[in-house]
Amino acid sequence: xxxxxxxxDLQIPSDVEYxxxxxxxxxxxxxxxxxSPTKCSLNVPVALTEALANAILRGNExxxxxxxxxxxxxxxxxxxxxxxxxxxxxxxxxxTVDCTTEENLTREEGRGLFLMRQLMDRVESFRNQGNVVRxxxxxx
Amino acid sequence: xxxxxxxxGEVVVVDVEGQLIVGNRQELKQKVLDELEKGEKKFLIDFxxxxxxxxxxxxxxxSLSKKIREQGGELRLANLNDDLQTLxxxxxxxxLFQISDTRERALESF
Numbered sequence: 001x002x003x004x005x006x007x008x009d010l011q012i013p014s015d016v017e018y019x020x021x022x023x024x025x026x027x028x029x030x031x032x033x034x035x036s037p038t039k040c041s042l043n044v045p046v047a048l049t050e051a052l053a054n055a056i057l058r059g060n061e062x063x064x065x066x067x068x069x070x071x072x073x074x075x076x077x078x079x080x081x082x083x084x085x086x087x088x089x090x091x092x093x094x095x096t097v098d099c100t101t102e103e104n105l106t107r108e109e110g111r112g113l114f115l116m117r118q119l120m121d122r123v124e125s126f127r128n129q130g131n132v133v134r135x136x137x138x139x140x
Numbered sequence: 141x142x143x144x145x146x147x148x149g150e151v152v153v154v155d156v157e158g159q160l161i162v163g164n165r166q167e168l169k170q171k172v173l174d175e176l177e178k179g180e181k182k183f184l185i186d187f188x189x190x191x192x193x194x195x196x197x198x199x200x201x202x203s204l205s206k207k208i209r210e211q212g213g214e215l216r217l218a219n220l221n222d223d224l225q226t227l228x229x230x231x232x233x234x235x236l237f238q239i240s241d242t243r244e245r246a247l248e249s250f
Contacts, residue, residue, distance in 0.1 A: 016161075016162045016163040017163055019161065019162065019163060020159060020161070020163065038222075038223060038226070041191070041192065041223050042192060042223035042226060042227065045159075045191070045192045046192055046193075046194055046227065049161055049162070049192075049194040050194055050195055053161075053162045053194065053196065057162070099231055099232075100231060100232040105232060105233070105235070105236060106202060106206065106236065107199075107202070108199040108200070108202055108203045109195075109199055110195075111195035111198055111199065111231055112194075112195040112196075114195075114231070115194075115195055115227075115230065115231070118230050119230075
């Protein structure tokens with residue numbers, strides 16, 4: 001990824017009310033980087049909202065005492081978000097549902113991971129001092 | 141972020157101002173269900189002032205559509221910008237909802 005710098009590094013409580021503020025900060029960084037309007041207003045906000053909601057509601061089970069860490073890292077080629085929760089982690093492939101099939105189309109839930117993977121260039125999930133979801137978006 | 145509801149003829153029109161996401165989707169759901177309980181049947185959600193929608197927001201629209209249909213009513217959508225249109229196409233929800241370019245066209249379609 002070449003030389004990189006941290007654009008922001010935050011800890012938020014496990015409450016979905018904090019999501020919008022983090023996403024707005026990320027959008028500002030996207031605009032500063034002159035990413036395309038669609039990346040600024042669709043790809044990043046939606047994928048980051050999904051990752052934060054998963055971390056808060058599933059990883060930390062909305063437990064008040066648990067924190068979610070979110071870092072944005074910028075390189076010459078990529079914008080990377082790392083979202084870390086205190087949960088046990090999950091298998092990305094096993095948990096991703098194709099929400100476009102006939103039987104899944106009318107389900108209320110199950111679109112989050114699908115959307116993250118559609119809107120980002122790479123999505124990874126692994127353990128490193130917590131459960132980490134890493135979203136990578138090419139800047140070009 | 142806010143939701144405003146008004147009646148245009150026989151249609152309950154809901155404007156979504158800001159984002160429709162995990163933090164506020166229940167508020168939208170409750171407002172629409174309250175109108176449904178009062179006997180309203182025709183619903184239009186207008187997204188002309190909406191930023192982005194996450195999977196929870198999309199899920200609420202699917203859920204409301206089902207509940208309204210079960211009561212013999214209909215939910216239609218209007219004014220999706222290009223990003224929101226892309227979101228509906230990615231999830232194929234554009235095949236589930238009747239979507240109009242403008243509020244006027246949507247109102248005429250009921």
